[in-house]
Amino acid sequence: MKSRNLAVLLLGFDVIATIAVFNLIGFLRGAPNAQLLIVTPLLVPAAVLVLAVYLIEGYRAQTDMLSVDYASLHVIALGGALISTLLLTYVFIPTGYELQSSRLVIAFSYLALVPLTLAYRRLIYLRRIATRGQRGLVFLGNAASFQAFREESARMSSTQPILFAEIAPEPAADLDPAQPAGRPIAAVLDEVSAGTLSIEAIVLRETAGEMNPEISRRLMQLYFVGIPTYTLERFHQVYWRKIPLYRLNQAWLFQEGFRVAREPVFERLKRASDIGLAFIGLLLGALPVAAAAIAIWLEDRGPVFFTQTRIGKNHAPFRLVKLRTMRTAASSARYTEPNDKRITRVGSFLRKTRLDELPQLWNVLRGEMSLIGPRAEWDRLVADYEREIPCYHFRHLVKPGITGWAQVNYPYGASVDDTLRKLEYDLYYIRHFSFLLDASIVLKTVHIMLFGRGR
DSSP states (O other): OOHHHHHHHHHHHHHHHHHHHHHHHHHHTTOGGGTTSSSGGGHHHHHHHHHHHHHTTTTOTTSOTTSHHHHHHHHHHHHHHHHHHHHIIIIISOTTOGGGGOHHHHHHHHHHHHHHHHHHHHHHHHHHHHHHOSOEEEEEEOHHHHHHHHHHHHHTTOOOOEEEEESSOOOGGGOOTTSOOOEEHHHHHHHHHHTSSOEEEEEEOTTSOOOOHHHHHHHHHHHHTTOOEEEHHHHHHHHSOSOOGGGOOTTGGGSSOOHHHHOHHHHHHHHHHHHHHHHHHHHHHHHHHHHHHHHHHHHHSOOSEEEEEEEOGGGOEEEEEEEOOBOTTOOOOSSOOTTOTTBOHHHHHHHHHTGGGTTHHHHHHTTSOEEESSBOOBHHHHHHHHHHSTTGGGGGGSOOEEEOHHHHHSOOOOSHHHHHHHHHHHHHHHHHOOHHHHHHHHHHHHHHHHTTOOO
16 A cells, blocks of 8 residues: 555544544534534544644654654643644634534534544554565665664664666776675666665665666656655655765755745744744743752752853853753763663653653743753753864754754753764754644653653
């Protein structure tokens, strides 16, 4: 089943399931005059559900629908859809809307939709695996680039088999016995065209060498019958949602995208939403912060808040504020380690739940940070990273955030190599910013907070 067909199938199932479940729950709850047994009013909850599932990548063929992480994200997304539907129904939609007859119908319907929508996703995913088998990838390039791609696939926990095909065989004198040997591209394409080799996509290394017109024509034919060819950079962005660092240079910024950095309207809209949400967050978070502050003080009678100089947009330094989670006499080590002895008992809980981040909403109100963006790094670390990592300064094109694309996709970084990996996600966010991407990050952040994955 093609990726687009899978997305359409799942979307159709979601809409039909929403309409059917709301009708059934409305009937069982005794909706007055059977007002719920119609379709039009139910397009609102159906649209909200589809949007929520889209934000957690519930329509992507690459999403592992069998994983526990996806299941928990799915529950969170439908919980958000329930809250959004209630707000739309009773706050924004004028009186007379049919769903306003019963809050319980809305609540029970979403509760029923959680296992239903998750169940048929898992069944379709299992069916897809059973019918197509383990479809792999064909990599076109040289031995060195193939080895690098294979190692990156392992880091990304990809289990797809990868077949190495050479566009132009290397001269015998240049062959390295330690490097993997590739098959001739023409022979591989013959098998794909004949149907004896089932693959999902072809990945083309941009600097793989000149491609003769016949190979290019055959790749185009396969593309139009549903077997796409991606450049390696495009593959990183479509499958792994990050920017490969090998493509970075000083001209990288001048490509398409970068709306949040280039177009003032997006920056102003983002700033307006930051102010509104940060203000609400400070009001709602006042009690938890006060309780945490008391707990911090009672544990060791030390200061409640921790401040540190961080680097913001356009390399401007600012003082970041967090709840203190380490002992006052802790060493100034650059990174936090697993089971770090410097972290207090209260601090461990605050880090796992991300409650220590709440005071940063003050930095957001001051305009030094955004709710969502690259992590605000310590000025001493930034100085080191800029010496060691080319183009690291690109991440300062936007304001740092309390949470971000790198934070929800990669664990805490404790080395330069980790910083390189997180930079790939930060740059993806900067290039592909959208409010839908921000909403997706919010849902994934909630998932991390609920399951205590902070350090």
